[in-house]
Structure formats: structure tokens, C-alpha cells
Amino acid sequence: MTPEQFLEFARVLPEPLLLVSSEGQLLATNQPVADMLGLRRQELRGRMLLEFVTESANDVVKYLQACSSSRTMVIGSLTLRKNDGQTLICRSQGAVIQPWSPESSALILLRLENRALASSNFVLLNEKIDELAKEVQKRKQAEEALKKANQKLEIRVEERTTALQETLNELQLTQTKLIQAEKMSSLGQMVAGIAHEINNPVSFIYGNLYHAHKYTQDLLKLVQVYQQVFPNTPPEIQEQVEEIDLDFLFQDITRLFESMTVGTERIQEIVKSLRNFSRLDEAQLKQVNIHEGIDSTLMILKHRLQARDEYPEIKVIKKYSQLPNVTCYPGELNQVFMNILVNALDALEVSAVNGQPLEVNLRTTGNQTLTKNNPQIEIKTEVIDEKWIMVSIADNGLGINEQIHSKLFDPFFTTKAVGKGTGLGLYISYQIIVERHNGQLNCFSVPGEGAEFVIKIPISSVS
Ligand SMILES: Nc1ncnc2c1ncn2[C@@H]1O[C@H](COP(=O)(O)OP(=O)(O)O)[C@@H](O)[C@H]1O
Ligand SMILES: [Mg+2]
Known part of the structure; x- marks a missing residue:
């Protein structure tokens, strides 16, 4: 070139x-x-x-x-x-x-390049790289922030879901309690209604029995007088006397009236217990004799205490102390006695039949028949001090295993078959004693030996 x-x-x-x-x-x-x-x-x-x-x-x-x-x-x-x-x-x-x-x-071609320019280009490039790096950093941070926000959102959604689930559970429980309360109240009304309806006719019978007995005695006396005055009765009369077995009639009629009186008295007692148990007229706080409540409940459960088919009789041992009247909601308290007594009866029946515990899978008892021969319920009442009284209901059934002890008062906890247990008895009892009466309800049990439920309530300080 x-x-x-x-x-x-x-x-x-x-x-x-x-x-x-x-x-x-x-x-x-x-x-x-x-x-x-x-x-x-x-x-x-x-x-x-x-x-x-x-x-x-x-x-x-x-x-x-x-x-x-x-x-x-x-x-x-x-x-x-x-x-x-x-x-x-x-x-x-x-x-x-x-x-x-x-x-x-030789010819040489030289190409020059301004270093400063090159390095300024380099600086520019560096700046660009820096900017890009910053941008990348920013994006990363934004991504991180987004991730965190997402996580927070997820946690919040989870919290909300848990809260909703809890509310739902509470609502279901309230609904069940309402249904249960409704059932109890309609049952109470029915019981009170029946008691009332029976009470009137039984009162007529009881009231007239005395007079009927007296009139019969009078008539019999009159017959005796006739016999004395006219010892030689004509054959028609003599025949009739023999046919009706007059001598036996004389003896039996008194026993008959006596047993009718006992029967009507018992009906009256049952009616009284039913009314006492339902205590519809007493939804408010009232001073009552706790023993009457327990006795009425026992009276209603009498059929389950008697010996039947494979079940032996269940003895009830009462160890009542002198108790002052207690200010309480009597109907509700009776419901607690009922729940605890029914549980004791269930436990005794299960052990009486097969000697196995209620919670068959949780314990092994071998072949022992623990309470078959002497099933019993002991009811003890005591004054603890000037402010508190105590009612203890203990059975000698198979007791409660330690593993389930802490769940007893949970709603819906039951070891009984579907249709037999609702798991609400002890839960409702706990609410009645602890929340309505400011009292305490505790359970003590030695597995294999029985269970004891102890109720403590203030004599008068229900708020
Ligand atoms: N006296 C008792 N002996 C043994 N177990 C009992 C006794 N009382 C209660 N339990 C246990 O507590 C559970 C809960 O009782 P409860 O709340 O009355 O519900 P439910 O009777 O409907 O099962 C029972 O299923 C039973 O396992
Ligand atoms: Mg129960």
C-alpha cells in the first residue's frame, strides 16, 4: 500500500x-x-x-x-x-x-487508542455493571420481600383458618348444648306433666281408700252381728257364705287394703320424686335440701339398682351428714347427680357382666371378675367448713384408666358404644358445678377398684 x-x-x-x-x-x-x-x-x-x-x-x-x-x-x-x-x-x-x-x-501501520478514553469506557462499563448488579440486587430484595409477604400471608390465612375452625367447633358445641338443654327441659316438662296428671287420681284413690276400708269394715261388722243374732241361717245364705269363703275374706280384706295403701303411698312418693327431680318451678336459685335431690334421683334410677337377668342388685350405701340447705339451681344439680350415678351404674353393669373394664382395649384385667358379687355405690355428704359442702359418689366398678383420666370432662369424650354414650354427661356436669355454682368437680380412680366423683359447692355464695 x-x-x-x-x-x-x-x-x-x-x-x-x-x-x-x-x-x-x-x-x-x-x-x-x-x-x-x-x-x-x-x-x-x-x-x-x-x-x-x-x-x-x-x-x-x-x-x-x-x-x-x-x-x-x-x-x-x-x-x-x-x-x-x-x-x-x-x-x-x-x-x-x-x-x-x-x-x-518496511512500512508499518500503527493504530492508536486513547487509554483514557478506553479506561473511561471501562469506567462506564463498570458503572453499567454496577448498575446492573444493583438492579439485580434490588430485584432479589423485591423477590425476597415478596416471598416474605407471601409467607406472612400464608401464616395469616392459616391463623384465620384455625380461628374459623375454633369458632365452628365452639358453635357446634353450643348447638349440642342447646339441643341437650332443650331435651332436658322438654323431658323435665314431660316428667312434671305426667307427675301432675298422676298425682290427682292417685290422691282420689289414696283419700278414698281410708273411707272404703272403713265402710268395708262396717259392713263386715254388720254381717258378724247378723250371724250372732241369727246363728241359724237359711241354707241359701249358708251356701253363699261358703261360696265366698267369708272367713278368709274377713282376714284378707284388711291385708288387701293395707297393701293398696302402701302401693298408693309409693306412687305418691314416685310422683313427688319426679316433681322434685324435674323442679320445673325452680329454675331460679333456691335454698334446698341436697339429700332430697339425691334421693329423688335414686328413686328414678331404682329400676337399674334392682337385680335383673344377668345383673346382680346394686347396693346403695348412703353416708349422709347433717347438711344445711344449699343455695343452688336444684334442677341442674339433680342433673349432675343423675349423670354421675348413671355413669357409675354403667361401669358396674359392664364389670358385672364380663368383669372387663369399659375401656376394654386400654387395660388388661385377666379373668378377674372384679365387682360381680358386690357392686355398690357409696354416696357420702359432708360439711367441709362454714362455707362449703361436699358430695361424693363412689362406685366399685372397674375404674378409669390413667390414659383417659385427663379427657373425662372433654365434650364428646366417651368410651361407650355409639348410641349409648354421648360424651356430654361429665362435660355438662362440670359446667353446672364449676361455672353455674362456682364449685369444683373432681374424679379420683384406682383402675380396677372403682371411681369416685367429688362435688364441692359453696353453701350460699353462688353469684
Ligand atoms: N364411674 C365411672 N367409672 C368408669 N368410667 C367412667 C365413670 N364415669 C365416667 N366414666 C368414663 O367417662 C366417659 C365420659 O362420661 P360422660 O361424659 O358421662 O359420657 P358418656 O357417659 O356418654 O360416655 C365415659 O364414657 C367413661 O369412659
Ligand atoms: Mg354419662
Whole structure:
């Protein structure tokens, strides 16, 4: 390439290019070189590269020689001395484009690159990278924040779900309690209604029995008088006397009236117990004799205490102390006695039949028949101090296993078969004693020996 050709070629290129001889003479330059040096292009032609750089002549020649003898591009560094006295460090890339020959020296093409510009580009690039890194960081943080927010949301959703589930459970429990209360109240109404209806006719019978007995006695006496006055009765009368077995009738009629009286008295007692138990008229706080409540409940459960088929009789041992009247909700308290007594009867019946505990799977008792021969319920009452009384109901059934002891008062906890147990008896009893009467209800049990339920209630301090 001649210097002219080079000029033609280099004019259009934006990067600084120079054509130098291997001795360092400038053969041609393009406009960017002149701009770099702050000179006009004409001022450069024919001059030596050495004049425009700070490097020593030796270094420059060495570099140019290296360029002319290499087949590849040789990279070097040149510090340009600009027209205004400032210096400019450049990276140079040199390549031989026409090798040395005897006619002419080698031609070298130098390409200059402003280091400062390059490094400012580098700075720019660095800044860009920095920005990008920051952006990436920001995105990461945003992602992290989003993740956390998501987690929080999930936790909140979970909390809400739990709260809703709890509310639902509470509602279901309330509903069951309402149904139970409704059942108890309609049962109470029915019992009270029946008791009332029976009471009237029984009162007629009881009231008239006395007179009927007396009139019969009078009539019998009259017959006796007839017999004395007319000992020789005509045969028709004699026949009738024999037919009705008058002597036996004389003896039996009194016993008959006596047993009728006992019977009606018992009906009256049952009616009284039913009314006492349901205590419909007494939904309010009232001072009552606790023993009457227990006895009425026992009276209603009498059929389950008697010996039947495979069940032996269940003995009730009462150890009543002198108790003051207690201010309470009598109907509700009777319901507690009923629940605890029914549980005791259930436990005794199960052990009486097969000697196995209620919770068959939880304990092994071997073949022992623990209470088959002497099932009993002991009811004890005591004054604890001037403020409290205690009622204890203990059975000698199979007792309560430790594993289920803590669940006894939980709603719906039952070990009984579906349809037999609701698991509400002790739960409701606990509510009545602890919440309605500010009392305490505890259970003590030695597995295999029985269970004792102890009720403690204040004599008068129900709020
Ligand atoms: N006297 C008792 N002896 C043995 N277990 C009892 C006794 N009383 C209560 N339990 C146990 O407590 C459970 C809960 O009693 P309860 O709340 O009255 O419900 P339910 O009688 O409907 O099962 C019973 O299923 C039974 O396992
Ligand atoms: Mg029960």
C-alpha cells in the first residue's frame, strides 16, 4: 500500500491510523491522528514519530522493528506529546504492511487508542455493571420481600383458618348444648306433666281408700252381728257364705287394703320424686335440701339398682351428714347427680357382666371378675367448713384408666358404644358445678377398684 492508497483508505475510518517507515518517519496519517495531537495533517507529513512521543528514540525504534519483523500485530504503548504541551497515553497496535526490501524500508501501520478514553469506557462499563448488579440486587430484595409477604400471608390465612375452625367447633358445641338443654327441659316438662296428671287420681284413690276400708269394715261388722243374732241361717245364705269363703275374706280384706295403701303411698312418693327431680318451678336459685335431690334421683334410677337377668342388685350405701340447705339451681344439680350415678351404674353393669373394664382395649384385667358379687355405690355428704359442702359418689366398678383420666370432662369424650354414650354427661356436669355454682368437680380412680366423683359447692355464695 502506498501512502496515497493508505490515505484514501484511512480517511473514512474514525480511529487514529498512521503509516510509518521502520525508521519512524511519518508517511501518512488520517484526520483523527491530527486531532489527537492538535495539529493539521499537513504539518505531520515527513516528520519523525519521535518528535511527537515522549519515549526514547531507542524504545521507539525497537518497537517499530518488532512490528516490522513480526507477522502478527504487536501491541505497544506510546505517550503522545500534544501541541498544547499535554501528554496522551495511547495503546498502539502495529503491523507490517510492506516488508523491507533493498529498494525501500518496511512500512508499518500503527493504530492508536486513547487509554483514557478506553479506561473511561471501562469506567462506564463498570458503572453499567454496577448498575446492573444493583438492579439485580434490588430485584432479589423485591423477590425476597415478596416471598416474605407471601409467607406472612400464608401464616395469616392459616391463623384465620384455625380461628374459623375454633369458632365452628365452639358453635357446634353450643348447638349440642342447646339441643341437650332443650331435651332436658322438654323431658323435665314431660316428667312434671305426667307427675301432675298422676298425682290427682292417685290422691282420689289414696283419700278414698281410708273411707272404703272403713265402710268395708262396717259392713263386715254388720254381717258378724247378723250371724250372732241369727246363728241359724237359711241354707241359701249358708251356701253363699261358703261360696265366698267369708272367713278368709274377713282376714284378707284388711291385708288387701293395707297393701293398696302402701302401693298408693309409693306412687305418691314416685310422683313427688319426679316433681322434685324435674323442679320445673325452680329454675331460679333456691335454698334446698341436697339429700332430697339425691334421693329423688335414686328413686328414678331404682329400676337399674334392682337385680335383673344377668345383673346382680346394686347396693346403695348412703353416708349422709347433717347438711344445711344449699343455695343452688336444684334442677341442674339433680342433673349432675343423675349423670354421675348413671355413669357409675354403667361401669358396674359392664364389670358385672364380663368383669372387663369399659375401656376394654386400654387395660388388661385377666379373668378377674372384679365387682360381680358386690357392686355398690357409696354416696357420702359432708360439711367441709362454714362455707362449703361436699358430695361424693363412689362406685366399685372397674375404674378409669390413667390414659383417659385427663379427657373425662372433654365434650364428646366417651368410651361407650355409639348410641349409648354421648360424651356430654361429665362435660355438662362440670359446667353446672364449676361455672353455674362456682364449685369444683373432681374424679379420683384406682383402675380396677372403682371411681369416685367429688362435688364441692359453696353453701350460699353462688353469684
Ligand atoms: N364411674 C365411672 N367409672 C368408669 N368410667 C367412667 C365413670 N364415669 C365416667 N366414666 C368414663 O367417662 C366417659 C365420659 O362420661 P360422660 O361424659 O358421662 O359420657 P358418656 O357417659 O356418654 O360416655 C365415659 O364414657 C367413661 O369412659
Ligand atoms: Mg354419662
